[in-house]
Amino acid sequence: MNLEKFNEVAVKLGVLGIKVSQNGKLIAQKLWDEECRRNIYSASKSFTSCAVGLAVQEGLLSIDEKLVDVFERDLPQNVSDYLAKATVRDLLTMCLGQEHGSLMGAQRPLYAEDNWVKLSLAIPFVYEAGTHFVYNNVGPYLAGILVQRRAGCDLVSYLTPRLFQPLEIKRPTWEIDPLGNTFGAGGLFLTLSEFHKFGMLYLQKGRWNGKQLISEAWVMESTKKQVENRNDSYGYGYLFWGGENNSFRADGKYSQLSIILRDKDAVISIAAECRKPAKLMRVIFDEIYPQL
Template structure:
């Protein structure tokens, strides 16, 4: 079992709401400091969109090598820059899309007058060549989610429901929509801490659940491996690299699903923290050494 005493002493002042720890498929600890209701997991939603892309590619609905000019040919600006012409679906997943500034962020979205966020996003300047510069941006995961929805003919929730959510016992979740009713794949998914933890366990098992391969194993491995530099440990396909070779789904205010493959473990945290970095350090200083 895991002793959470020291973690609790650090995490509660940082407004942690709960933590779940599993290793070798067995739950070692679960501690809640608030109700286990469904909460906004913010940008941890991006990692679910990443898995939707992998499933859709396996089903032949898309390819990550597709040019954006082909995938979104009806939404392009009047003048298409060379950098936009070079961008592919893969670039939507790495935060190296080529745009200079973050866009479609939470504080901005309610105030856009244009209801067509796809067109609006593609109008933003592509200042850099794809892959040249890491800029954290909601445009990539949003467009990736839109592409899956267009090709599948349904929203992301109903696309993932039979393919991932239902097999894991997760009932139909709420997910933020754009003004046209399309799932906002960059954020706004609501899950309980236990549902979030199931997702981490699925990833640790390389997409296999109860003998069924829900997500292609190679995609899970690729998405949760370093694909680009980001000035820190690196970034995968909508996953952050972290200490001790870990990878994590990471949402605002401390929503973490941390894969610790060297320990065959998953640690999930939900929080309302203004210092998510300190909360992450507490995980690796107080929980990781006990695994």
């Protein structure tokens, strides 16, 4: 694979590194900075999606459970009809029913309330769940909290034997809330190579080195179009974005990307400090995708 044309724009767009694998083999890579662990921001959500899937297959929870049941002790005094109907599935699709995004990066240091579960559930539910796509950290955060409560440990400890160790990823750092719970909506730190392994796992439908780490059914369900989103026609799964050419991806701020291309049996992963993510995505599909 020739990355020469990509190289011309990569530096201008703030790309720090790229890895491309196809048919199970690494076919291209280039680093514009040293490969260290960096914040993958909202791409962390896809790891929370994986944790939910693992918890489902272990019988710890069901995505059909209602929030008023699983978070009974954290509910506001007055539970609206929309909150009463919301389920765990709605935590994963960005269609929870709240009007604005909360627990976002610039907001988190400013909250007076340390119990973010109570804070999250007290935010008004103004839409029926499943009807309005609103990008919001509340859903994945609560999904991560539920896994932690049912498993009896933090998300890193839960995922270490089930995901990180099999992928030979040393125990990573992950942001926590004021009470010490893993913040499942963001703040996971990984190297580009570690992030790329996660993309490869999902390309292989949850199978790694001959072992099924996460069920194929969950991988396929969580990465297909579950709901429409406001940005494009490709839709949103369970904390994964749909994309062109039948792709799906884990996607974090400043273009932390692991793009899974099942039609090409390929994964493209990128670490970046990009302020023009749409332009970078266009370059990926115009310059790299045609070479696969």
